[in-house]
Amino acid sequence: MLCLGIETSCDETGVALVRDGRLIGEKLATQIDVHALFGGVVPEIASREHLKVLPALFRALIEECSIEFSEIDRIAVARGPGLLGSLLVGVNFAKALSLASNVKVLGVNHLWAHLLSPGLEQNLEFPSLGLLVSGGHTHIYRINSPESFELLGRTLDDAAGEAFDKTAKLLNFPYPGGRLVDEFGAKEKPDKRMFPVPYIHNENLDFSFSGLKTCVANYVNQNPELKIEGMVLPENEESDLSSKRNIMLSSFNYTVGETLKVKVGRALEKNSGIKSLIVAGGVAANSVVRKVMADCASRFSVPLILPPLRLCTDNAAMIAYAGYCLGKRGYYHDLSFEAIPRGRVVPTDWLSEC
Structure with missing residues (x-):
């Protein structure tokens, strides 16, 4: 065909x-x-x-x-x-x-x-657990076949990708800024206590990133020197300032990753017979998300299926x-x-x- x-x-x-x-x-x-x-x-x-x-x-x-x-x-x-x-x-x-x-x-x-x-390049086995992480959606599905998707958890307000975009915009990063949040965050280790891991103290599989967006906005407002001027990334920047910004971005990446890890782990615990974990969408290109999901899949002894970055x-x-x-x-x-x-x-x- x-x-x-x-x-x-x-x-x-x-x-x-x-x-x-x-x-x-x-x-x-x-x-x-x-x-x-x-x-x-x-x-x-x-x-x-x-x-x-x-x-x-x-x-x-x-x-x-x-x-x-x-x-x-x-x-x-x-x-x-x-x-x-x-x-x-x-x-x-x-x-x-x-x-x-x-x-x-x-x-x-x-x-x-x-x-x-990912089926374009890999063999997909069902049922699979699917995590879609994009600018507009953060959803968890039980995928029984290509025509049968059961929605287990969804975005209640802001998706993970929206939080990435908002964080980049708060710092005046040029559009699209999600890639830069990942790139600069990788330069430093996270402060794991900088931002609270959102909406995990419950039993459901839904997501909410609006609170995290607010925390990031408050932090940037309290530290306005972190913003870049004119949406142009500086080539030679004071090291202490760039380090502080990168620690914030690393902490943000960590917090998003922890949220996804908790909810996906909970979904794997609740769904028996899962043959693989599929993670896709624009935010699936994020290096922290890919590592966290690899760790999660390993913990539950299921293969992780990721699409190529393109x-x-x-x-x-x-x-x-x-x-x-x-x-x-x-x-x-x-x-x-x-x-x-x-x-x-x-x-x-x-x-x-x-």
Whole structure:
């Protein structure tokens, strides 16, 4: 089966082709430079950028892979959650292709696609425990199969990725700043008492990072010298000041890692028969998160499955792979399926050929 994947859920425009579970080509256009001026994603600008570049990316992918459109068996598109305007660009493009070619279209849950993405390079065994850590979501799932995800814990307010973005913004780091929080935090050891580990004194598997964001904001307000000037990282900075900032960032990384460790460990204790721990999403690229999850998996004697760094951020390869997994089971949508913005549950309303 050959599946075309289309990704436009936020600020990355992507198209990819997956044949029988293996990636054969992809194209990605980033909007980082466009949004950096504003310190974050501007939804209307993101939508317009998708509209501008998506057709050209699609044509370039088809030409580069030397395939005829008639060879494609499924068109998979991220239907949500995400920015509604951005999603609509991809969904309507996919529907237009389907209508023009009579190839069945399939709306894919963007979050599930993240957790399935390691399957492009590794063998996934089910049931697995899945931790999705991204800018908008921090969720724990029991994954019984590519079409069966049971939500065990979720973000109650701010996700881990939002806390990373806010921390970077408080320090005037250039956008996107989460990578810099990880990079500079790795230069020092954490003060494990600097920030409280949030929302762990309970029995549930949910997450809340709003309190941690507040603690970081208070610390920066009390130490304004930690902020950089003009969103430009200094090349030669006073060592004591940079060390103090890096200790704060290391402590923040540690606190997020401890939160994830407690909740994932609790989930592994409560769920029997788990064959692997899958960690995915943009924050899964964080070095502390990867180490903490490796320790957690080792403690429970299950393999840790991580996507390569290039598949942690939004991409079309994961959409194409998720579409392949569902498509080979006979699932598809008619042209009435909707884009689902963040805050709403993406329904499993597929039709089936079987």
